[in-house]
Amino acid sequence: xxxxxxCALLVTEHRSSQLNALRMALSYLVDPLKYAVDLPSxxxxxxxxxxxxxxxxxxxxxxxxxxxxxxxxxLLKLDALEKENVRLRALLENSFKLGEQVLIxxxxxxxxxxxxxxxxxxxxxxxxxxxxxxxxxxxxxxGQVFRTLPLTSEIMLIxxxxxxxxxxxxxxxxxxxxxxxxxxxxxxxxxxPSNADIRPGDLLITSGLGGTFPQGYPVATVDEFTSQPNKPxxxxxxxxxxxxxxxxxxMIVWSHSAPVPLISKPNxxxxxxxxxxxxxxxxxxxE
Amino acid sequence: xxxxLWFYQVTLTIVVAMCLRxxxxxxxxxxxxPDWVLLALIYWSLVLPERVGIFYAWAVGLLTDELTGxxxxxxxxxxxxxxYACLKLHKRLRQYSLLQQGFFIFCCLLLSQLLFFFIKxxxxxxQLSSDFWLPLLTGTACWPLxxxxxxxxxxxxxxxxxxx
Numbered sequence: 001x002x003x004x005x006x007c008a009l010l011v012t013e014h015r016s017s018q019l020n021a022l023r024m025a026l027s028y029l030v031d032p033l034k035y036a037v038d039l040p041s042x043x044x045x046x047x048x049x050x051x052x053x054x055x056x057x058x059x060x061x062x063x064x065x066x067x068x069x070x071x072x073x074x075l076l077k078l079d080a081l082e083k084e085n086v087r088l089r090a091l092l093e094n095s096f097k098l099g100e101q102v103l104i105x106x107x108x109x110x111x112x113x114x115x116x117x118x119x120x121x122x123x124x125x126x127x128x129x130x131x132x133x134x135x136x137x138x139x140x141x142x143g144q145v146f147r148t149l150p151l152t153s154e155i156m157l158i159x160x161x162x163x164x165x166x167x168x169x170x171x172x173x174x175x176x177x178x179x180x181x182x183x184x185x186x187x188x189x190x191x192x193p194s195n196a197d198i199r200p201g202d203l204l205i206t207s208g209l210g211g212t213f214p215q216g217y218p219v220a221t222v223d224e225f226t227s228q229p230n231k232p233x234x235x236x237x238x239x240x241x242x243x244x245x246x247x248x249x250x251m252i253v254w255s256h257s258a259p260v261p262l263i264s265k266p267n268x269x270x271x272x273x274x275x276x277x278x279x280x281x282x283x284x285x286x287e
Numbered sequence: 288x289x290x291x292l293w294f295y296q297v298t299l300t301i302v303v304a305m306c307l308r309x310x311x312x313x314x315x316x317x318x319x320x321p322d323w324v325l326l327a328l329i330y331w332s333l334v335l336p337e338r339v340g341i342f343y344a345w346a347v348g349l350l351t352d353e354l355t356g357x358x359x360x361x362x363x364x365x366x367x368x369x370x371y372a373c374l375k376l377h378k379r380l381r382q383y384s385l386l387q388q389g390f391f392i393f394c395c396l397l398l399s400q401l402l403f404f405f406i407k408x409x410x411x412x413x414q415l416s417s418d419f420w421l422p423l424l425t426g427t428a429c430w431p432l433x434x435x436x437x438x439x440x441x442x443x444x445x446x447x448x449x450x451x
Contacts (some may be wrong), residue, residue: 003367005345010362026353033354037306042315110309115407116421118356147356154356226436 022126024125027149030076034120034152038108045248054283102136102251103127108152115159117184119143121250124151129163129252132212136251140218140241141206145252157244158219159184167219168207175207184244187220189236196234200224204238214255293338296444299345300327305354318418321426324351325366326433326444329392332373333380334441344370361406365399366367372398384432393427 052060103133123129126147133145135155143163146156158165163180174197178187192198202222208215220238228235304323312320314414328347331339348363357360372395373380400423 003364005360005363007347007360007364009363010358012359023359026350030350030353033302033305034309037309037311041311110311120356265352 009155023147026152027151031149031151034108034110035122037110037116038122065283095096101254103129103254105129105135105153105250105252106249107250115182117143117160117163117182117244118146119155119157119182120152121155122152123252124149124153126150129153134213134217134253134255135243136217136253137247137249139243140220141213142242142244142247142250144212155250157184158240159187159244163207165213165219166207166209167204168217169198169201169222170203170205175199175209178204178238185239186223187238187240189222189238190233192236194229194231194234198222198236214253292444293335295334296440297331297339297343299360300331300440303327305351308351309354315419318421319353319425321422321429322396322399323429324362325369325396326392326430327437328366328370329373330433330437331372333377334437336374336377339370340374341367341370358372358406358410359433365402368402369395369399385434389427389430390429390432393423396423396426 008144060163103123105123108120108122110120128160129145129148131145131148135144141158143155143157143160145153147154156163157180158178159180159182161180161182161275165178166175167178168175176192176196178189181188189198200222203224204219206213206215206217206219218241220240223237223239301324304327307323308320309321324347328339330345332344344366345363348366349359351362351366352359376391380391383391400420404419
């Protein structure tokens with residue numbers, strides 16, 4: 001009977017998402033375990049922070065302040081550029097997606113399945129996280145939310161074998177798809193013809209096609225490769241920009257689905273453009 | 288044995304086994320991490336066959352599925368089949384030496400690992416290297432450890448009760 005029950009569960013879960021309620025209920029039993037296992041490493045992390053010497057902290061503080069100043073000035077320029085971009089797009093009668101909200105989630109250092117690149121973070125549906133949300137870190141795209149539970153959620157990395165992300169080459173806008181390789185430091189680009197205009201060191205950014213990932217975030221840099229003219233498709237790999245195995249803090253992104261109005265309505269467009277910098281804020285109310 | 292005590296004991300060991308299962312390890316050690324939950328379940332099904340039955344194994348399997356984020360029911364299926372074999376053979380297995388038991392444990396672990404392998408291959412594209420089978424060997428190697436540790440726990444508990 002147990003065999004029949006588990007087979008039925010397997011089939012229903014594979015075919016549909018009706019079992020989500022059961023998963024949610026069971027996760028209340030199991031999620032405390034995840035937090036318990038994470039506790040030692042979290043305590044170590046906290047301890048190393050609080051035991052840092054006074055001088056080191058002051059130095060770090062000063063460094064961070066300098067960095068913030070530099071970033072701030074760059075942002076000033078970005079503001080102007082973004083306005084210019086909106087104006088230009090308005091000339092083309094094109095609407096523009098802009099402004100994202102992010103939530104910082106901390107990694108739970110537990111190991112669930114060794115052959116899948118799936119992380120567990122400490123923010124779940126109680127913070128409004130939902131599946132297929134993009135996840136970033138300071139350097140680039142990390143992955144997308146794969147499954148949400150009340151207290152935790154699972155994130156599939158871009159390098160997972162079952163993951164593919166639509167990208168474009170920043171230099172010339174060539175569109176392609178980057179597929180996970182199953183190794184943490186490699187993405188495959190299997191759909192490029194061997195005469196494609198791509199060079200080692202090219203930056204791949206998200207193309208925004210498919211709707212999951214917002215446009216323009218860095219994903220990977222193209223590795224060295226040797227062209228093989230006798231084959232129809234080039235065998236090209238890329239290295240992810242984000243530090244997939246060294247991060248503890250990740251950012252879960254909400255992109256605003258409402259496009260910014262065209263320049264013909266300048267009064268309404270103004271406040272939206274003034275807040276393009278993502279701030280670590282609570283999830284939007286409509287989630 | 289006390290009516291509720293066995294339940295606390297078994298559940299506690301299962302919880303510890305689950306923690307061991309998701310313990311963060313370095314990448315190479317991770318490949319060797321055996322299926323602690325199944326080892327603990329096998330031990331208890333040999334010692335308390337009338338209490339720890341197939342349904343208990345099935346429920347624990349369901350929780351393990353949730354814990355590891357796998358497709359629902361795959362651990363439940365594997366665990367209930369393995370525990371079924373244990374229950375059928377528990378009288379014989381108790382008489383065996385640790386070495387002979389080890390061979391049986393190897394078969395149980397192989398059965399569950401094979402099921403995981405089939406289910407994984409059915410529903411997603413995974414390139415499984417030969418490392419996938421390493422937990423089988425370490426699991427078998429860990430069986431004497433699990434066996435003596437749990438027996439020590441049980442005898443300590445028993446002595447405690449007698450003492451009272």
